[in-house]
Amino acid sequence: MSGPEQELQQLSDSGLLRTLRPLDSPSGPQVTRDGLPLWNFASNDYLGLANDPRLVAAFQEGLSLYGAGSAASRLITGTLPPHEHFEQQLAAAKLSEAALLFASGFATAIGVIPALVGKDDHVIVDKLSHASLIDGARLSGATLRVFPHNDVRRLGELLEKIRSKSTGRILILTESVFSMDGDLCPLSEIVELKDRFGAVLLLDEAHGFGILGPTGMGLAEELGLQDRIDFHMGTLSKAAGLSGAYIACSASWRDLLINRARSFIYSTAPPPALAHAASASLEIIQSGAELRNRLQENIRLLDTDAITPIIPKILGENEQVLAASTHLEEAGFLVPAIRYPTVPRGTARLRVSLSAAHPASAVSSLSEALHQLP
Incomplete structure (x- = not known):
């Protein structure tokens, strides 16, 4: 009977191993991880209320x-x-x-x-x-x-x-x-x-x-x-x-x-x-129409076809999406790599999550970084 080490190795070999990576700061539109400031496009704090x-x-x-x-x-x-x-x-x-x-x-x-x-x-x-x-x-x-x-x-x-x-x-x-x-x-x-x-x-x-x-x-x-x-x-x-x-x-x-x-x-x-x-x-x-309007402005700024703050960039393979997420983090953006079983096999993706708290300049910079992904 195999133990947890073998199962963990199998997950790692298939690009599906997950680990906990704590932030050094409270969650917000900008966070710190491992001492580095990152624009946070990973959370579901769509209206920016978590620290309101x-x-x-x-x-x-x-x-x-x-x-x-x-x-x-x-x-x-x-x-x-x-x-x-x-x-x-x-x-x-x-x-x-x-x-x-x-x-x-x-x-x-x-x-x-x-x-x-x-x-x-x-x-x-x-x-x-x-x-x-x-x-x-x-x-x-x-x-x-x-x-x-x-x-x-x-x-x-x-x-x-x-x-x-x-x-x-x-x-x-x-x-x-x-x-x-x-x-x-x-x-x-x-x-x-x-x-x-x-x-x-x-x-x-x-x-x-x-x-x-x-x-x-x-x-x-x-x-x-x-x-x-x-x-x-x-x-x-x-x-x-x-x-x-x-x-x-x-x-x-x-x-x-x-x-x-x-x-x-x-x-x-x-x-x-x-x-x-x-x-x-x-x-x-x-009473938050202004917050929702601000969120919609950010959505249109990143993707004119999107209707909600969840904007996926489907890349397909686990290794590819992990590399893209790492590349974005090195550029100052926190964008998670989403893989099976959260999404179907072959549809690994970057999941961009926008907030009303994001400044327009950060959204524009992310858009440019996404277009420059290798």
Whole structure:
């Protein structure tokens, strides 16, 4: 039996070995690593809120009011006023009856999906959906079906076939903005299909929240579809500048999730100071048209065809993308090399992630550096 050393060597030989490389500074538009200043085009801090003084002050206020930790799960003594206030505030913003706060996006997916469907049900998921959605579907025990990326024709065929044979629940899973390609799902068509076949939809707005829509609530808001989405999932770790995640849904579904979502039931509640800061972040996002406009200006400056701050540069081979990432770092830019299994084999890429906090000069310099890659 081989040990970890052999497996690590195999990863290294295939260009798939990953290591932790800490920063020497807080995360921001410019960071320091190994003593070198780098323009940070790797983070998901799309609105530049992670170090926003308003958010820092709100977190500090939450610490002074509620302490550092929750000390228990939500069902014991871990539910505190900031948790409930944020959930009510978010539900109103999402045009949902209720919302529930989780520790992370991954915890949300693996808790919520198995609570919604079981062995007599079906899950249909977009092939390029985040690993947390796929893992949640597998944990549920429901029959899993995958449709090609954004292929609504195939989704319709699967729905028709399943519904002709089953009266069980059908859950559709997709992202609004796909995390590695930056493209949008065909949400209007998906909503029409789920209504036609009596399915329910969980829409992961992790990379749409804060970015799209008049008040930053995501693609569903931008398309006027918020009230037709059964489950709005999202994270606070990207445009919101914090950590944690949420599900917004009907009040009855929230009540059921409190009783069935194992990652919620058996986890210590997120720190109340975090929830307090999340309310401040949500207020900033809802009134953040100027930040979103600044972000769009940076997007247009780097790639006039892009519609979101995630801009992939697909190079194909692991060694090629690793070399390109190293070359950019030597030039003063932090741009990650993304490889399998995060993306399909043969599609290794640089993933450029833009922020409203990036100065235009840094974006222009990155554009020039990308064009000069060997």
